[in-house]
Amino acid sequence: MKKSFTFLLLSALMMLSFQIPQSAHAEGSAGGLETLILVRDSNEMWHNGVTVNAPQPMTEVKGVTYVAAKAFMHEIYGKVAYDSKSKKYTLTSGKNVLQLVADKSTYTINGATKSMTGAPYVLKGTLMLPIRVAAQSFGLTMRNLPATKQIELTWSNAPIAKFSVSELNPYAEQTPVRYTDESYHPSGLAIIEERWENNNDIFEQPGTYVVTHWVKDELGNWSEPYSVTITVKPANQPPVASFTIEKETYRMGEFITYTDLSTDDEDRIVSRVWTNAQRGFFEPGPQTVTLRVTDALGEVGEVSKTITITDETLYTKEEFDLLYTEPGEKFEMSGSSVLQWPTLSYNINDRQQTLIRANSPETIREEGIYYEDMVSGDVRFLLHNQNGRSKPVKIYIVLTNNNLEPATVRMGAKGMAGPNPIVSTVGKAVTGRFLESLLSPQYSYVQIPAGESRMIFQEYSDKAVKPGDVYSMFADVWMSAALDFKVVVVDAERDVISALPGLSILESDKVHVRGTFDNANRIMYVNQMVGDVKSRMVLADNAVDTRISGIDKTTGMPVLNAGNYGVLYTIQLNNVQPHTAIVLSPRGGHYAGAFTVNGKVVYTTSTSILRNTNELGMLYKTGDSAESVTITFTPANGSMLPINLLFMPLPTPKV
Structure with missing residues (x-):
């Protein structure tokens, strides 16, 4: 009998001292509220009442309390990753991402940089993390229990219901509404069930509707309801096309005024298309004019009127065009x-003006230096290229000051257009923008120290030119000293300064022009x-x-x-x-x-x-x-x- 009692007592003690493996989580709370208790100077932690052990005890250093990061993150359903190249630790739990480096007091949480009291450190291969930073970063409520030398952390472990709606103001009977489920679990548990109210694909009647969503996780916890209010408008009515003319009969070459009186119930006409609405006609007979209007939802209204053109001539076609064509037409x-x-x-x-025309080779087929020279004073750059490579490129103007004194570069009137595959669109835009800039130039300055290089017109170089696109610039600058310049083209992902030493001057394409010109x-x-x-x-x-x-x-x-x-x-x-x-x-x-x-x-x-x-x-x-x-x-x-x-x-x- 005594031997049996001793055996049972030893068995019980062995069971009490058994440690839960670190790979297993404590059972989650059925109510969705999690509790983790840490003990000072002890590697024991109690997660929802179950004992688990950390590789290092919770330790206080210079007033800052530290916990073993990997064990702690495991219990809050997170994980730790380490990048040996950058020496950066990434701690993730739910949607929160904490990044830090050992022995540094700055860290980032979800991309925002912050500072902490103390700094994380490595103890016998274990990353030790300030517990207060961990609690704040992952949304844990922390309570200090001095009497028992414990720290209590609590957090909700219920799922989070969330969704987005494709249209908050749909039209009754017309607008389909899509709902995108964005629910998640902060600890990564599976969501196994959901419930909706009022999530109609089409709302039959106008009014205000509250759409609500709930989700349940694998432990049986339901989320709080998440609601979005949708205001349904009455069904959209098609626009009403309408226009007037001053009379029904006109002479050939007589100016006709059309007055658009079209209406829409929401004043959202997005397109007005006239057919045969000539300002004057030059053949006798009937002419039918049509106006077609379209609202923002694609509903269409259309109206036509017929006018009569007599055989009497008021103006010839040339006279009419001279009188009634406006500048820009x-x-x-x-x-x-x-x-x-x-x-x-x-x-x-x-008049003296140095012109740099870097236009050959016009089609970019390889990386390289497209033009270079040494210039000073008033200089105008003309760049015009089409990307003939299979990948995007960037175009740079690099100035180098080989003088013994610093130099100043003043950038003035400029026009930039593209990248765009249509050359006439680019050419018209770059010319107009340059002329507009000449009327009221905005000046900026770049200082280039002796022996150094700088890029000018960075806004031009920032744009990647896709294959087939045309890119163009006119730009006036003033240079206080003679500066070397290079027009350089490299693939968009490359750094131009590091690439430049390996680039050579490209030959002209023998068709287009490049050169330095005076009296421009x-x-x-x-x-x-x-x-x-x-x-x-x-x-x-x-x-x-x-x-x-x-x-x-x-x-x-x-x-x-x-x-x-x-x-x-x-x-x-x-x-x-x-x-x-x-x-x-x-x-x-x-x-x-x-x-x-x-x-x-x-x-x-x-x-x-x-x-x-x-x-x-x-x-x-x-x-x-x-x-x-x-x-x-x-x-x-x-x-x-x-x-x-x-x-x-x-x-x-x-x-």
Whole structure:
């Protein structure tokens, strides 16, 4: 009997001293509230009443209490990862991520940098973590129990219900509503069941609905309800298309005004498409005009009206277009007829301005140095390239100061456009933006210490140019000293400075132009009377308006600036007659650019391009008295030359 009692007592003591393996969690709380009790100077922890052991005891160092990180994270259903390269520990529990380095008092929690009292350290291979930082980072409630030398940590271990809604203001009977479940468990337990209220795919009636969601985890704990309020609007009504005209009968060449009176129940018409709404007709007979309007939900309304055009003529087609085409718009006329008009003579006065045209090779097929030189003073850069590589690239302008003193670079007027696969879109935008910037330049400065390099126009270099895209820039700078510059292209993921020593100067493509040019500001004076008869001014033809010359500094060979791209033209017309239209005629093919006329930038055209010699762009119309007109432009990148300025007397108004 005594032997039996001794055996039972020893068995009981062995059971009491048995340690739960570190790989197993204590059983979760069925009520969703977890408790973890730590004992000072002891490696014992009680998780929901079950004893587990840490490899090192909870320890106090200089007033800061530390706990073994891996064992602690295990009990709050988290994990620890270590990156030997960066020596960084990453502690994760639920959606919270704590990152730290041993012996450093700064850490990040969910990306935000913070400081802690004390610092984590490694003890016999175990990371020791300040318990207060751990509690704050993972949303634990901490309570100090001095009488028992314990710290009590509690946290809710219930699942979190959450969802997003595709549309908070749907239309009754029309708008489908999607619900995206974003529920989760803070400790990573599985969610096994859910419950919804009012999660309708289509709401039949307008009104306010509260959609609510609950979820249950694998321990049987239900979340708190999560609710979103949806306000359902009455069913959307299609827009009502409506327009008026002043009368039902018009003469040929008589201007017609269309007044759009279309309405929508929510005032959300997003598209108005006119069919046959000509401002004037030039053939007799009936003409049907249609207006189709579409609201934000795709509902459509349409209306048509028929007007009668008589066989009486008020204005010819040419007269009508001259009178009613606004600056920035275009009209059609026989391009060949222009060549019979007399040409205006003008005086040319070239002003000093260094132009760097880095346009060859125009198509980027390899990494390298696309142009380099040493320049000082006033410099204009013209960059225009298309990415012909199979991967994105970036384009840089790198300045190097090889002088013994620091240098200053002032960046002024600039125009940048792209990347975009349509060359005419890029060319028109970059030209217009440069001219607009010239009207009110915004200056910025870069200081380059002696013996160092800097990149300028970082905003241009920041954009990656995708394969097939065109990228373009005009930019004016001033340099206080002679600086070496390089136009460099590298693949977008590469660092240009580290790549530069291994890059070589690329050869020209023999088609496009690169070089350094002087006298790149051209002023033209026209003193004769303009507008009394039809006349034209020939520009960028290399006969009357000659090309400026320069040198390709990478080879030392002389070059001519074909097209004078990058040259800033200023045309001073000193005596333009009243009621004169100034019109752009492209002579080489398509043209998409911009012109500054008396201080206002006019695009050719504001909504399209001039596609051929039979399309003309209206630039300006003089008023009731003679005027002096100043036109500033630079030939648009990607457009074809030469061009003509046409001066056409406006017809006498008729009633």
